[in-house]
Amino acid sequence: MSLSLPKPPRQKMINLLYIVLTAMLALNVSAEILNAFKTVNKSIKQSNESIDQKNALIYEQFAKQMQQDPAKVGPLKAQAEQVKQQCEAVNVYIDSLKNLIITQSGGKDDSGQIKKMDDLDAAPRVMENQKNGPKLKARLEELRASLLNFYPPNQRTAESKSFPLTVEAPSNAGKKSWTVSTFDMVPTIAAVTILSKFQNDVKNAEAQIVDYLYGQINAQQFTLDTYKPLVSANSGYIMQGQQYQAQIMLGAYSATVNPTITVDGQSVQVQNGVGTFTTTGSGIGEHTYNVAVSLKDKTGAIKTFTTTGSYMVGAPSLSVSATKMNVLFIGLDNPVSIAESGVPSENLSASISQGSLAKVGNGEYVARVTTVGGADVNVSGTVGGKAMNFGAMKFRVMRVPDPVAEVGGSKGGRMQSAAFRVQEGVQAVLDNFYFDxxxxxxxxxxxxxxxxxxxxxQESSNSAYFTTTIKQLMQRCRPGTRVFIDDIRAKAPDGTTRNLPSIFFNLY
Incomplete structure (x- = not known):
């Protein structure tokens, strides 16, 4: 069982916004930036709680595995506990620094909010003057080295390149120390956010290591605990005179162990754990065969597993399929594949009962239809110098569905006023359709x-974009503004104009 923890899009967005806001500090310390840091800090704390829950799940799994096999799981569980203790100690230390900075900036009000988020003296005083910055850097570097040591020596270099916990000065730091470049002239809320980000890195690093240790429970030994013979054939239906080929293997097999495989009592050549069975089709109808796979278990005893395979030998038959599905859409180039078993594609010809059908490649056609209802694709060809009619395939003919209007990827409802103000226009989107x-x-x-x-x-636009007048009105939008967009028209691929349903936004 593996409980890997890849960074979700939310986590990546938090990291990106953190970097942008940190860079903006060098330009201005406005109320908007302070509030943005407050929002990012809240998001990081929520992310930390989510990681804590995932880590707790892994530790619970360690406990369950310990009950089943103490001898094997015990050493790995002990290492996981070391990781937990080391990371917890660093996080507690970072919490103490956050509390110290908040206290020296004026503390919190009765609602628990920082009184002076814009205080520029507390962070430098605590981190530079009181030398806590170098101490933090040393503890983070020590933790990083300790956690990487849980990997085997031959994996540490590779793992260190993408390890979540890094302690590096900004690229523009120049000759400044890590402490100065990170905390000098930084407002209290920004310093708290920076420290929360370090806690996030620590928790992600903890998750990566304990997940790796948990994965070693089953990686320490070679096991085949689930056995199932598998038959993979190149085709279950062949023509007379054609070859039938199937690959036969034992599920959960090892490429270094070759089992003994027989088909109807005859041995099959095995290479890298896979046997290949080949025969020639004769006699129309279904043919079955018996498979036996034998392998030694850990005790040296031979275990045999059996199954059956089958294939069909048939006469030539017509095969026509729409590449997108058994539907043709008005106004579109509908790709259609046409093939007849045993007949080269160059010997086939096809026509359609409405619209047009044009050949564009080897067995590939493009159908264009004009009327809702149905259409028949008729196929004929030459076999042995004789003309043959292979029949027809019926298709449904449909109109392309109407799209849905969107603004900023939203089809209406609640939207942040700040997000709405930066939108450029209205889009018509057709989700989950067969064509782009x-x-x-x-x-x-x-x-x-x-x-x-x-x-x-009210204003109007004769394009997809918000006009200058509309954009000026959008800048007046605030939480509590209601926005209505209607009389939406979009041009369809067939040239017709579609009237789309209205959308409504309640900004917050």
Whole structure:
């Protein structure tokens, strides 16, 4: 069992926003930036709680595995406990630094919020003047080295390149020390966020190591605990005179162990744990064969596992399939594959009962249809110098569905006012369709009311983009503003104009 913890998109976004906000400190310390740091710190704390839950699950699994096999699991569980203790000690130390900085900046108010988020003296005083910065750096570097030592020596270099816990000065630090470049002239809320980010790195590093240790429970020995013969054939249906080939293997097998494989009592050549059975089709109908796979277990006893395989020998038959599905759409180039068993594609010809059918490659055609309902693809060809009609395949003919209007990837509902203000226009999106289609928006009407607007204000655009006037109105949007977008029109691939349903946003 593996409980690997890849970074989700939320975690990556938190990391990116943290870097952007840290860089912005060099430019300005506005209320917006302070609030942004407050938001990022909250997100990091939520991420830390999620990682703690995942780590707790792994430690629980260690306890369960310990009950089943103490001798094997005991040493690995002891190492996992060391990892937990080391990481917990560093996180507690970082918490003490956060509390010290908050206290020296003026503490918290009755609601638990930092009183002076913009205080620029507390962080340098605690981290530089009181020498806590070098101590923190040393503890983080010591923890990183200790955690990497849980990997075998031949893996440490590779693992260290992507290890979550790193202690590096910013690229623009120049000759400044790590402490100065990280905490000098940094407001209290930013320093707290930076320390929360270090805790996030520690927890991610802890998760990576304990997950690796847990994976070693079953990696320490060679086991085949589930046995199932597998038969993989190149085809279950062949024509007379064609060869039938199947690969036969034992599930959960090892490429270094070759089992004994027989088919209907005849030995099959085995290489890298896989046997290949080959025969020639004769006689129309289904043919079955018996497979036996024998292998020594850990005690040296031979165990045999049996199964059956089958293949079908048939006469030539028509095969026509729509590449996207058994539907043709009006106004689109619908790819269609046409093949007849035993007949070269160059000897085939095809036609369609409505629209047009054009050959574009070896057995590949493009169908264009015009009327909703149905269409028949008729196939004929030459076999042995004689013309033959192979029949027809019926297709449904449908209109391309209407797309749905979106703004910033949202189809309506609640949206942050700050996120709404930076949008550029309205998109028409057709989700989960078989073709990648574009529906350019040609017109829409947008209206605003609520916070920021004394009266109901309405504007229109004859394109997909917000006009200059609309963008000016958008800048007045605040939490509590309601936005209505209707009379949305989009141009379909067939040239028709689609009227799309209205969408509504409640900004917060």
């Amino acid at each position: 289609l574009k529906f350019p928006v040609t017109h829409f009407t947008i209206a605003f009311e609520g916070t920021g607007f004394d009266n109901y204000v």
